[in-house]
Amino acid sequence: MRSSTRFERDAFGPVEIAADRYWGAQTQRALGVFDIGEERFPSCLIHAFGLQKMAAARANLRCGALDPVLAEPVVAAASELRDGRFDAHFPLTIWQTGSGTQTNMNANEVIANRANEMLGQPLGSKFPVHPNDHVNASQSSNDSFPTVMHLVTVLELEERLKPSLVLLQESLRERANAFANVLKIARTHLMDAVPMTMGQAFDTFARQVAHGFDRIDATMPRLLSLPQGGTAAGTGLNAPPGFDVFFCEEIRALTGRNFSPNPSKFEGMAAHDALVEVSGALNVIATSLIKMANDLRWLGSGPRCGLGELKIPDDGLTSSIMPGKRNPTIAEVLAQACMQVVGNHATITMANASGNFELNVAKPVLIANLLQSIRVLADASRVFAQRLVQDVEVNGAQLARNVENALLLVTALNPILGYDKVAQITAAALEQGVTPRAAALSLGLLDEATYDRVVDARTLAGRPGHRPEGFSERS
Structure with a gap:
């Protein structure tokens, strides 16, 4: 009968691990040490580690720091990590060492075990591919984890958030054009003011989203600068000459994004100002979207005893006690998602302020909150566009009465x-x-x-x- 566990050894002795798990001794030890919470990194960060390890192996090969016989299976295993095959083999929560060492080691161990398996060796053998000596060659958690933070942030902004904001802006612009000739009364201090059009109100919303794009784009030069090659403290100890350049060339080839070496690895490892800058842009977008959501909720309030100037699309949901009642649920959920982003920004700000000398030691909580902000903003913006903005209509009769009076x-x-x-x-x-x-x-x-x-x-x-x-x- 096949054993349900296996033993791996590290510098501190043997560790018992479930036989079918690809992680190794350091990850298993961390599971026992950091028994805190349930919050785990999203899969996109794990996939970004696959990219980082692929590029590192290729750069090491070009530098002569990794034998081709070993580089090939390491790259192949890292590619599988990138593609999502090993998501279930990252059991740690975000509550770990502030450098993200345990998740970096988790990636090293999974890749090493899979590479050795490809070479016909059992899990846990650490031969011929070693997680530290080969998968982590020319690297440290101190430069690898922040590099992954930058990689995943760029990819999530470009591939998840921006498409949702494009959809929202286009939906708002279409409604602005549709309502261009619909008169309404402006409100200042919540009180009646002078005439305007409903199109001008929606045009304002679309412009806010456009500024959000500009704010995100303004952060990109700093995000595309990677600290990989700084190793332990920024000096590049144990990294061969040219490793950082080769690494960025490989990352550019893998992602199509114009990443480049940070000229000061010290800055890229000790502080994460670029990520706070991104969070600040997301914070502004969140406040813009809360304003839109609340305006549409108020303008659609009623249907008989509120402002009633807009007709909010029916979402099929109702009250648990009031039959047939319709509520602006989509606007409410958008506002809640944005509230989370505002709260995350406070956490990210404090995390970035927690750098000590040559290393920031709150990297995991910083990136976890930033990725959540990107994710909820993207998803909520998409749902808001599709389920509310695209089908919202004006109540022409109510608007005409308001204008007349x-x-x-x-x-x-x-x-x-x-x-x-x-x-x-x-x-x-x-x-x-x-x-x-x-x-x-x-x-x-x-x-x-x-x-x-x-x-x-x-x-x-x-x-x-x-x-x-x-x-x-x-x-």
Whole structure:
């Protein structure tokens, strides 16, 4: 009968491991030490480790630091890690050494065991491929983990978040065009103000998303700079000359992204300012999206006792006690996701401030929170676009009533009558419960023709669908 466990040895002696697990002694020991929480790294970070180990093996081969006989199975095993084959073999939570050493070793051990298996050796043999001597050659957790942090952040921004923001911006722009001629009353301080169009409101939302793109793009030069090659402290001890250059060339070939060596490995390992900068951009996007979600919730409130200017699409969900009640659930979930991003930014800020001399020691919690921010922003933005924005409609009748009865239309009369006389009109309209037009005529301050010529809501709203100069037409 085949044993259900195996023994591996490390510098501290033998360790018992489940026979079918590809991790090794250091990972197993860490499982016993860091018995904290359930939060694990998302699979995208594990896949990025596969990329990092592939590029490192190829760079080592080019430098002559790794035998071709060993490099080939290491690259093949790392490729499988990149492709998601070994996600279940990363059991550690994010609560571990602040350098991310245990997850780096987990990757080294999984790749070494798989490479040896490819060479006909049993799991745990550590021969001919050794997790430290070969998979981790020319590397340290101190430069490998932050390199992975940069890799996965770039890939998640480009491949997950940006497509969702593109969809949202296009949806907002389409609604802005559809509502370009729909008049509404602006609100300042939550109170009635002057006329505008619903298209202008949605145009504002689209512009906010466009600025979000710009903020993300502005972080890329720092994100594309990798500290790989700094090894333990930034000096490059045990890394052969040219390793960092070769590594980045291999990463560029694997990802199609223009990664380059950080000219100061010390900076790239001791501080993660670039990642805080990214989180700051996500924080701004989150606040923009909360504003949009809340505006649409308020404008769609009702259907009979609220503002009722928008018709929020039905999501098929209802109240547990009030039959047929419809709620703006999609807007609410977007707001909640964005609240998480704002909270994550505080954690990321503190984590980056926790660098001591040549090493930041809060890397795992920093990247875990950053990746969660990217993920929830991407998913919530996509759902918001598809399930709310694309199908939202205006309540034309309610908007028309609001425009007709809006007191502040008469602001347009200020240049003709002066502020004080116009204030008389608004006071009379409010007191008598009539339209401002009726109040103005009853006071005898001007004739019908003049009033209708000057107080025209569509003219006061500006050109329907007008986009301010410089509006970004990003796709």
